[in-house]
Amino acid sequence: MSSKFNNAGESPGFMLWQVTNIWQRAMRKALEPFELTHPQFVLLFSCKWLNEQNVQSGISQVQLAQHVKMDINVTSQVLRTLEKKGYIERRPHPKDSRANIISVTMTGDELASRAVQAVEAEDRAFFSGLGDEVGHLNKLLQQLSHL
Template identity: 35%
Template sequence: MTAMAPARTETDLSFLLDHTSHVLRTQMAAALAEIGLTARMHCVLVHALEEERTQIQLAELGDMDKTTMVVTVDALEKAGYAERRPSSTDRRARIIAVTEAGAEVARRSQEIVDGVHRAALESLPDDEREVLVRALNRLVGGHLATPAEGPQPARRARERAK
């Protein structure tokens, strides 16, 4: 007797969300690449323009690790879009300051990001678009607001250099 796969009783929400998210990210990456930006570069520019923020604060907002953030800010500096400067409130802290060229490219990249999102939503009939956005906002603010704490491997304490 051969074993049979269990019958699925619910819609595969994980696949639907993963697939649409993946395709949206690839479309976004391709659209932003046309002006020489990555989604991370866009994210850093926009959040740095909102208010004075440190590299660490920007990394947290963009869900980036320290290494990725350094590479992203290095690329923004090389392009002339941002620079690391001492904070005006804490001389020990360094903030990411957006240049005039960076502010201009951020304006253009925000138009691109909005356009990619608009195109995705406009592929749906009006009534479905509103229901989808409302439902996703409800999930993000409710049942799917916080990731579950998963089992993590025990981390060894670092040995102090002698």
């Protein structure tokens, strides 16, 4: 055998892959009533949250992509879909002609506020088996994401 692991359960990458797939299925199910994909939800809610936290001139597409750690081209494609659905608006950045400011529409704000309840409920259910270890998991995930 060419693997250093005696079984798949010893490989952290493979275990992460399996858990990610199970969790993503749960997220798809939670978001189905809102007709949002998980990337759409993450960008929509993150835009809402970042704009609420930001007292400056708004959130740029690049800032949003950096926040969610998503490729800028994928971010652009997903934002285009959200814009077509009427959930976000893009307008020229007042200080940078190459950038856009992203804002959430009233419809998008209402949808994001309802969808986050379903997502967080599903997260609580999914991670409930870890009990008090959820905080430890978050610390480990933050290490891996280089925060």
